[in-house]
Structure formats: structure tokens, C-alpha cells
Amino acid sequence: MRKVAVIGLGHVGTAVAHQIVCTGAADELTLVDVNKDIARAEAIDFQDSLNNMPAYTKIFVNDYEKVGEADVVISAVGNVALTISSGDRFAELEFQSKAIRDVSKHLVDCGFNGKLVVISNPVDAISNLYQQCTGLPRNHVIGTGTLLDSARMHRAVGKVLDLDPRSVSGYNLGEHGASQFTAWSTVRVFDKPIKEFVKENNMDLDKIDEESRVGGFTVGSVKKYTNWGVSAAAVRLMNTILTDAHTTMPVSNYREEYGCYLSYPAMVGADGKLKQEQLDLTDDEKEKLQKSADSIITNTKKVIS
Numbered sequence: 001m002r003k004v005a006v007i008g009l010g011h012v013g014t015a016v017a018h019q020i021v022c023t024g025a026a027d028e029l030t031l032v033d034v035n036k037d038i039a040r041a042e043a044i045d046f047q048d049s050l051n052n053m054p055a056y057t058k059i060f061v062n063d064y065e066k067v068g069e070a071d072v073v074i075s076a077v078g079n080v081a082l083t084i085s086s087g088d089r090f091a092e093l094e095f096q097s098k099a100i101r102d103v104s105k106h107l108v109d110c111g112f113n114g115k116l117v118v119i120s121n122p123v124d125a126i127s128n129l130y131q132q133c134t135g136l137p138r139n140h141v142i143g144t145g146t147l148l149d150s151a152r153m154h155r156a157v158g159k160v161l162d163l164d165p166r167s168v169s170g171y172n173l174g175e176h177g178a179s180q181f182t183a184w185s186t187v188r189v190f191d192k193p194i195k196e197f198v199k200e201n202n203m204d205l206d207k208i209d210e211e212s213r214v215g216g217f218t219v220g221s222v223k224k225y226t227n228w229g230v231s232a233a234a235v236r237l238m239n240t241i242l243t244d245a246h247t248t249m250p251v252s253n254y255r256e257e258y259g260c261y262l263s264y265p266a267m268v269g270a271d272g273k274l275k276q277e278q279l280d281l282t283d284d285e286k287e288k289l290q291k292s293a294d295s296i297i298t299n300t301k302k303v304i305s
């Protein structure tokens with residue numbers, strides 16, 4: 001039995017739940033929101049879709065006892081308007097510091113002992129806060145981090161080269177936010193370093209880096225939220241845990257040497273983060289990563305002492 005719970009049923013939580021129901025990725029799905037009516041309404045809407053779905057999902061609603069049984073809980077709690085209107089994910093931190101403490105208390109009270117996938121922004125700071133408030137092991141709390149930003153970078157590279165983004169590999173590292181960067185030394189196309197494609201294709205790597213960094217706001221300035229890109233990233237991370245896939249992915253995980261959660265590739269499986277990778281970064285990339293870690297810590301301290 002694969003048991004999953006989604007907490008926070010706004011644009012993102014419902015997109016996550018939708019992908020889970022459409023793909024039959026869980027046997028039991030528990031939906032929770034502080035706005036109990038919205039959770040109930042979404043649950044009924046999903047139940048109404050089941051008759052025409054390829055798989056059956058048993059759906060529970062606003063039931064923290066069921067959350068306690070989950071293998072994976074996905075947090076999409078938040079107030080996205082604060083991020084979109086300010087252009088800064090840290091603008092959500094004050095709101096989140098209360099909401100995440102509230103959810104964490106429920107998670108502790110219901111005895112949740114599974115893996116926590118964090119989407120809630122600012123995701124690096126929130127992953128840390130969840131870990132501290134729930135007391136779950138650090139390797140069991142993982143943020144989606146730059147799994148989404150790396151996908152944005154792959155999309156932008158793929159567009160220039162007229163390729164499926166899945167033919168591009170490599171990482172955006174650091175904060176899921178303004179201080180992240182594309183580590184070009186890790187980026188490969190058809191298993192060749194990206195630098196072999198730059199001249200011939202007139203590629204502007206700085207422009208692609210910027211495009212992936214601001215991608216959320218490019219979409220958000222029109223939609224007022226983003227949901228499909230991040231839900232695909234979160235469900236992939238969830239599936240990696242449920243299937244014990246041992247996949248290396250750029251997710252937000254605690255790195256002792258930086259003293260915070262930030263995105264750096266880690267191997268993920270049933271026990272959460274199984275192993276942290278060690279990239280051979282250039283000096284410039286190492287410096288950018290340190291600056292990104294400093295930025296996460298400084299911005300967090302402004303709100304949470």
C-alpha cells in the first residue's frame with residue numbers, strides 16, 4: 001500500500017493531488033487544508049474523476065490520523081500571493097513560520113514517521129524549519145529545491161538546440177530563489193559538455209541562467225501562481241521515495257559544510273536522502289554556492305531568530 005498525504009490544497013497542492021490521482025501513484029491519498037471546506041470540495045471533485053481514471057485511489061480528507069500512516073507527506077502549505085506580489089519567496093516566511101509550526105504540531109501529534117517532501121516557500125528555509133519542528137531525521141525531510149529550476153534550465157537549453165529537455169542533464173544549485181545559479185560545469189547534452197555547443201549555436205549561457213532563475217515569476221506574473229512545473233517535480237521526488245529508486249536529483253537537502261538546506265544533488269530512495277553527491281565544481285561555482293548558502297541563512301535570520 002502506497003500511502004500519501006498532501007497538506008495545503010491551493011494551486012500547487014491540487015496539481016500534485018491531480019497528478020497522483022491521474023497516474024495512480026498512490027493507493028491512499030489524504031487531503032488536508034486549514035480551510036476544511038476547500039479540502040472537502042477538492043476531495044469530492046477528485047472522487048468524481050475516479051470513474052473515468054485508469055486507476056483507483058482511496059481518498060481521505062482532513063484526517064490527521066490518516067496522515068500519520070502516510071509513507072510520504074507533501075507540504076504545499078503557503079500563501080503564494082505574498083511571493084508573487086513581492087517578487088521574493090522570503091516574503092512568505094513570516095506567514096509560513098506560523099503555518100509550518102501548526103502543521104508540524106499535527107505531524108508530531110499524529111505520529112507521522114515517513115518522508116516529508118517540502119514544496120512550501122521559501123523552500124530551503126521551510127525544509128529546515130519543518131525538520132526542526134517535527135524532529136524528523138534530516139534525511140527524511142527533502143525540499144523540491146532546484147529540481148524545478150534545473151528543469152527550467154533544461155527546457156531553455158533544449159529550446160535553443162531544438163531538443164527534448166530530457167536530453168539535457170546538469171544542475172541549478174543553491175537556493176530555490178534569487179541566489180541560485182546554473183553550474184555550467186555539470187551541464188551536458190548527449191553526454192557532451194555544454195561548452196561544445198555554445199559557439200556553433202550562438203548560445204547565451206548567462207541569458208539561460210537568468211531565464212531559469214526568474215522562470216517562476218515569468219509564469220507567476222501572468223497566472224499569479226505556478227503549479228504544473230513544481231507538481232511534476234514533487235511527484236517525481238515522491239515516486240523516487242516510494243519506489244526506492246536511488247536516483248540522484250538536485251533537491252534541497254541539509255549540507256553540513258554550508259549549515260543549511262540548499263539544493264545540491266543527492267541520491268534519493270525509500271529512506272529519503274541516501275547519499276550526498278560531491279560535484280567537481282569550478283572555483284567560481286564554489287563561490288556562488290557559498291554566497292547562496294549565506295543568503296539563505298541571512299534572509300531566514302531576518303524573520304526567524
Ligand SMILES: NC(=O)c1ccc[n+]([C@@H]2O[C@H](COP(=O)([O-])OP(=O)(O)OC[C@H]3O[C@@H](n4cnc5c(N)ncnc54)[C@H](O)[C@@H]3O)[C@@H](O)[C@H]2O)c1
Pocket residue numbers: 007008009010011012013032033034035038076077078079080081083092098099100102103118119120121122123144145148176225226227230
Ligand atoms: N518550491 C517550488 O518550486 C514552488 C513552486 C510554486 C509554489 N511554491 C510554493 O508552494 C506553496 C503553495 O502554493 P499555492 O500556489 O498552492 O498557494 P496558495 O496560496 O494557492 O495555497 C496555499 C494553501 O495552503 C493552505 N494553508 C495555509 N496554512 C495552512 C495550514 N496551517 N495548514 C494547512 N493548510 C494551510 C491554504 O489554506 C491554501 O489552500 C507556496 O508557498 C508557494 O510559494 C513552491
